[in-house]
Amino acid sequence: MPGTTATQGIKTMLHPVSDLGKAKAVYAALLGVAPQIDEPYYVAFEAAGQHIGLLPGGGPQGLTQSLAYWHVPDIEAKVAELTAAGATVKDAPKDVGGGRLVATVVDPDGNLLGLLQDS
Structure with missing residues (x-):
């Protein structure tokens, strides 16, 4: 999918x-x-x-x-896709400077997946 x-x-x-x-x-x-x-x-x-x-x-x-x-080009959309597929959000998207956004989700087995969007 x-x-x-x-x-x-x-x-x-x-x-x-x-x-x-x-x-x-x-x-x-x-x-x-x-x-x-x-x-x-x-x-x-x-x-x-x-x-x-x-x-x-x-x-x-x-x-x-x-x-x-x-x-990823669109961090909010990717977080939504991942949570719809069964991941959970650990750290919601946040700006870490210079327009760079980062987020962390957890897959069903507990593995961390980082997401990064540059402006």
Whole structure:
């Protein structure tokens, strides 16, 4: 049962880390690039069209597992489609700056699905 709004794929992935320095070294080796953002609260890499973020202690979201963000053209429509299909909303769409909207839903098995809409 296809939805009415297709995704643009997974382009953003966040990983909670316990040791930011060690994680930064591993991801730099994996991706072959230095971080584009390197702050004590967030380290981010841009590689092959993807944004890979490292969140010490799970960041303000309190992540305990990695979270993939599916980029979508209409976040409200996609949240409605997903909830109609059986997902539940964990975090409703909100603006995180620069017109970027994010939301998190939970599938029937408890997996987190991130949604991201750029303006």
